[in-house]
Amino acid sequence: MVRYLARRIFYLILTLFIVTTVTFFLMKIMPGTPLTNEAKLSPSERNIVLQQYGLNKPVWQQYISYIVNAVHGNFGTSFQFSDQPVSYLISSRIGPSLLLGLQAIILGVFGGIVFGSIGAIKKGTWVDTTTTIISILGISIPSFVLSILLQYFVALKWGMLPIAGWSGFAYTILPTLALAALPFAESARFVRTEMVDVLSDDYIELARAKGLSKFGIIYHHALRNSLIPLVTIVGPLAVNIMTGSLVVENIFAIPGIGEQFVNSIVTNDYPTIMGLTILYCFMLCVVLLITDIVYGLIDPRIRITGKKG
Amino acid sequence: MKLKSVVKLGAVGAASAILLAACGNNSGKESTSKLVNWQQSANLTTLDASKATDNTAFGTLNNSNEGLLMSGENNTVKPGVAESYNVSKDGKTYTFNLRHSKWSNGKPVTAKDFVYGWQRTVNPKTASQYSYLFDHVQNATEIGKNKAPLSSLGVKADGDYKLVVNLTKPQTYFKYLVAMAPFYPQNESIVNKYGSSYGTNSNNMIYNGPFKVTGWTGTNDSWKLVKNNDYWNAKNIKFDGVKFNVQKDPNTALNQYQTGSLDVDTLSGKQQVNEFKNSKELNSQKAATTFFIEMNEKSNPAFKNTNIRRAISMAIDRNQLTQDVLGDGSTPAVGYVAPGMSKRNGKDFTEAAGTKTGVSYNLAEAKKLWAKGLKETGKKSLNVSLLSDDTAAGKSTTEFLQTALQKLPNLKVTSQNIPFKSRLSRSQNGQFDMVITAWGADFPDPISFLSLFTSGGSYNNGDWSNKEYDALVNNAENADANNASKRWDDLVNAEKILMSDQGIIPIYHQVVPRVIKPRVHGIQFFPTGSPYNLRDITLSNK
Secondary structure (H helix, E strand, O other): OHHHHHHHHHHHHHHHHHHHHHHHHHHHHOOOOOOOOHHHOOHHHHHHHHHHOOOOOOHHHHHHHHHHHHHOOOOOEOOOOOOOEHHHHHHHHHHHHHHHHHHHHHHHHHHHHHHHHHHHHOOOOHHHHHHHHHHHHHHHOOHHHHHHHHHHHHHHHOOOOOOOOOOOOHHHHHHHHHHHHHHHHHHHHHHHHHHHHHHOOHHHHHHHHOOOOHHHHHHHHHHHHHOHHHHHHHHHHHHHHHOOOHHHHHHOOOOOOHHHHHHHHHOOOHHHHHHHHHHHHHHHHHHHHHHHHHHHHHOHHHOOOOOOO | OOHHHHHHHHHHHHHHHHHHHHHOOOHHHOOOOOEEEEEEOOOOOOOOOOOOOOHHHHHHHHHHOOOOEEEEHHHEEEEOOEEEEEEOOOOOEEEEEEOOEEOOOOOEEOHHHHHHHHHHHHOHHHOOOOHHHHOOEOOHHHHHOOOOOHHHOOEEEOOOOEEEEEEOOOOOOHHHHOOOHHHOOOOHHHHHHHHHHOOOOOOOOOOOOOEEEEOOOOOOOEEEEEEOOOOOOHHHOOOOEEEEEEOOOHHHHHHHHHOOOOOEEEOOHHHHHHHOOOOOOEEEEEEEEEEEEEEOOOOOHHHHOHHHHHHHHHOOOHHHHHHHHHOOOOEEOOOOOOOOOOEEOOEEHHHHHOOOOOOOOOHHHHHHHHHHHHHHHOOOOEEEEEEEEOOHHHHHHHHHHHHHHOOOOOEEEEEEEEOHHHHHHHHHOOOOOEEEEEEEOOOOOOHHHHHHHOOOOOOOOOOOOOHHHHHHHHHHHOOOOOOHHHHHHHHHHHHHHHHHOOOOEEEEEEEEEEEEOOOEEOOEEOOOOOOEEOOOOEEOOO
16 A cells, blocks of 8 residues: 555655646747736836746746746746735635535535435436436536526526625525536546446345345445445546636635636746646645545455556 | 545545635625725735736736835826925936825835835846836836946935936836836845745735735735834724735626625626726726737738728727727727827827828728729738737627638738737747737826837837938937927827837727725726825715
């Protein structure tokens, strides 16, 4: 297990390095400069400013100094937010994104498991059809449509919750619902398909023959074995949702990181693009590692050993 | 770990997440009676007057700080920190007499603070993107290129309350510049105290204006302007302050405006503006920004032909574009220089220069000119590409123009909408046939527009060139710089030449449509420089 972890961590660092390098050079290909007032600056004025930021040095020099700084934990200062260290920009804005993502993934996945299980148990009945339709809707309705609908009806028409903003739990409900739709639908679909298979297995018959209660069979035998494919998708999905959604954050005016990432690309804010790319990549690698370990917990047959790695 | 414990863990996680969120803060329902809630569509990115570049920053800075003078209505300036000023006969020396006023930390605002602030903005180490506004101040350009010491900048303190500025040549519009953020005073000890974190949050800053900024962490989405009791005119501030909220989604913002949680909201697009068409709450402001087409005479030599350029301009029905297509209140172009920005003897610049030739619509005439132009250039047909931003307005404008221009026989127009930064870089590198560009004036003087299109100028991407035009603009900046009426005539004539020769094709002037709740009175908006003045706001019970 220790050897396995060491190897995975080595791969993690290698992945981070490759992603950083590729992103850095891709970013430099983008036309334009990070200057906000670029349109009003003549070429000579622009050069004076770029010189101060070290942006007129050869790209390889910029790359080396970026890597050296990044290894020392210095991710530079943002160009959009003048003089603001990227680490501060990210740490101060990722909280709301993480919180919403966490709430959405918990709500979505647990809701999806319950929903999917009900569909599988009642296979072929109207209940199954209804749950399937709802999960297909959950996948196919884009989050911005759902956000706008939720905002319009729940907040504006019925006045039950705040329209947008960020000052307390009530403000998180609608964006959480909007974000939860996808993990909910995905997990409901996976759990249903898998459980339909599992329920027809011999050992379920055996459990029934032994006289276990229906709930006992579903909970102890069927559900556990249906969760493996779900674990595979929940990890990356969670990272995706927790790193913030441009659309949902904009519509509900959430002070999160999703919008900043998209904006940093459009404005050529190199340090912010790099910082966020590295963070996302790191989160994804860690989640994949955790996923692999969780497999073993759920299904002892795929438990990790030092030998097999 | 058994599944049971996984479930338990999840439940605990969910519960704690909910608790954490609930702990956040409970100030959602604060009293807003004497606070004006104002929508911003972009984050505040800095409070450092030397580094500010966008309207959000300028709007906050102009009301939390004050320069020597400040913008007044109808493009005038009013006394700010300077009670009075006088200009030498040759127009090159400005002497400002400062009032006794204070910073928000109680320390006096002195002439030294101005000298320091200006030197800091011009210092290339600061990398200010607005240091070019100082180009008439002695040695500013040399300092920017590291060719002269900072102390040689043409601004000196004569005692604590007199500031003397030396310019390299007369600049009648200098009075507008000193009202802008890059010319604000800055306190050296405060800048040194906070170092690189100066102006990166509302605490690392002092203010000499009517309001202090509070609650800005440097990256968050809302901040306040609260009354500054140390301001010299604090007794005339009649309300508590303004709370700015970043709402990037225009529909969300409008929903919030309609339920009363916002008092001031900028509208976006035709539909939103139509909703308020007959409402007294609609408040549309001219922005001194003109959208125009540049034609690249290098990549497409046919554009060297005046008849071709004029034919294209005459084929554009600007009324239809602004009313039916854009519909956000933007007005058809009446020339290149935006209207409502500059007046002399009661006459707007656009009226004085208005020959209408460069902006009128006449398809029949356009076709005649087009045929003539094609004959002169020896071409049978013309294929051109039209480049623009990928914004909603950019896309609908290119769609409209594509249809309109193809009414000229044998003209084929392909269009391309790309992100702003890419569009800009292609404009600057001359990689276009026709490009839709916008220019907004920095200060209310026609030179802010007209200086762009002199031969070889760094913004003259289409390479249009006219010697007479060059001479007129040069006279306005040099020989006639100190003679107001001659200078005015120079600029009027330059605009006339640019239009009759159709060096560029103006399309429309931008208008910013806003809605303001009836309880809020006295906001002053400006087309250039500082976007608004909040000093005179009063609130009624309505």
